[in-house]
Amino acid sequence: MTARTSRPQVKSFLDRDTETWSYVVYDHAGGSAAVVDAVLNFDAPSGRTSTGGADEIIEFVRAEKLTVEWILETHAHADHLAAAPYIRDQLGGKIAIGDHIREVQTIFRDVFNLEKEFLVDGSQFDHLFHDGDTFTIGELEGRVIYSPGHTPADMAWLIGDALFVGDTLFMPDVGSARCDFPGGDACKLYQSVKNLLELPEETRMFMCHDYPPEGKREHQCETTVGEQRRSNIHLRDGINEDEFVKMRTERDATLGMPRLIIPSIQVNIRAGEMPPVEDNGVVYLKVPINILR
Template sequence: MSANKPVAQVQSFLDQDTETWSYVVYDRSGGTAAVIDAVLNYDAASGHTSTEGAEAIIAFLRAENLSVEWILETHAHADHLSAAPFIRDQVGGKIAIGDHIRQVQDIFHEVFNLEKEFLVDGSQFDHLFHDGDTVNIGELEARVIYSPGHTPADMAWLIGDALFVGDTLFMPDVGSARCDFPGGDASTLYRSAQKLLQLPQDTRMFMCHDYPPNGEREHRCETSVGEQKRNNIHLHDGVSEAEFVAMREKRDATLGMPRLIIPSIQVNIRAGQMPPAEDNGTVYLKVPINKL
């Protein structure tokens, strides 16, 4: 355990469809919790949603008698829809994200030609955090670490001795996140990763996603700063910024768009809320043709 940092209790939840990890972080049973990166189940073929994954999180919160203070998003995800509003409705808490979400909203307001009432000021969220902000989650201190590069708005969360990195880093045998989304930048991601890797080596590090190479191992959610520095295939000690940028840009040029990016972004820049229903009472998500 890193000096002077209380041990955070962490319960992980894997959404198999999107290979996304969600978390409940809490100080003790009967204490205070935050929920991180909750997933709303979505079937792209039918447009149907369900709350099965979120209900598992809620069941755990209730079983442990936890009071939810925060429902945190590490960024506006491009691969799954957020279940933050459903969780807030069921157990309370404030939905929060980094203040740079405004930049992402501005980009995608234009891409999707959203309704004029949609404001690019982050007001859809209950709270916007800034780099270096700290809050208490019961007996745990949580600190915000701005970590852009994958998107302009990524935030990592250091809660007690546990670091939740969002899409900045993956497990050591997977490497790092793509940087070719609007507003992304490989040099920026490299610098963000270096900032995180300066934390004590025994800091526990929790992923937002895991993509086991060739399906040769089980999904994992936890590593450490030290393990990343030794073994991350893209960002281990000794990799220069120029080497990383060349690798990342070459690799990104071969990647297709995420399967759920079009519905996900439209929902997640609204703090997980759906667009307004149209005059027939039905909610629609747009598909921009030849735009992304």
């Protein structure tokens, strides 16, 4: 039986346009890997996609001679298009997300009035994980932690001592994710974060996004459970649920929709695939008028 290791190697990649962090998590050079939250570049004014960011990930994986076993999505992102199918085509692996993606698919099937063939059973993904499931990446063991609030479908991936939190927490000086998307819930986010912060203080936490306070620091992606408990401006120890929900609700009311939410959601609930080609050979994304707030 292969010996397990509790400290994975983590290589981070920043997409500056969307301020998104993607990761390659692996046991050792020449070993096994997972790719987390890979970004497909998208130019909204022209409607054109490109793969520069994903290609950097692919280049690293090949240079390290890694075998990709999993392509993990923490949730159906509203701020960037997922590059999961492109990564799979180039490197192999299974695209996976949490089983509650079916709730998000149901919500947005109606928002976008998707084609009748669109299924809301998560079958677009290669694998759906359930809360508490375990999985392996070579010598690494992972555990799935259901973390709703930002959306109904968020999952955190605990791989060895590394926790990939998606859009639950940001760096301590930035705080927490918004909860006003359809199906979001600030009370649930509070409970989800408190659950994550019960992990050992030395657990490494890797963010999906970083929005640095202007002029104060560069983008960062890594902190610890202990640092979040001590310093997170929204969810440190001592802030109760009522205080958090009041702050989050009032703050969310001032926020506009993410720049790429309309294309992102339509693609990401399909595991990163585009909508079906229409009879003229062109793929289209819909823009619902006066629906999203």
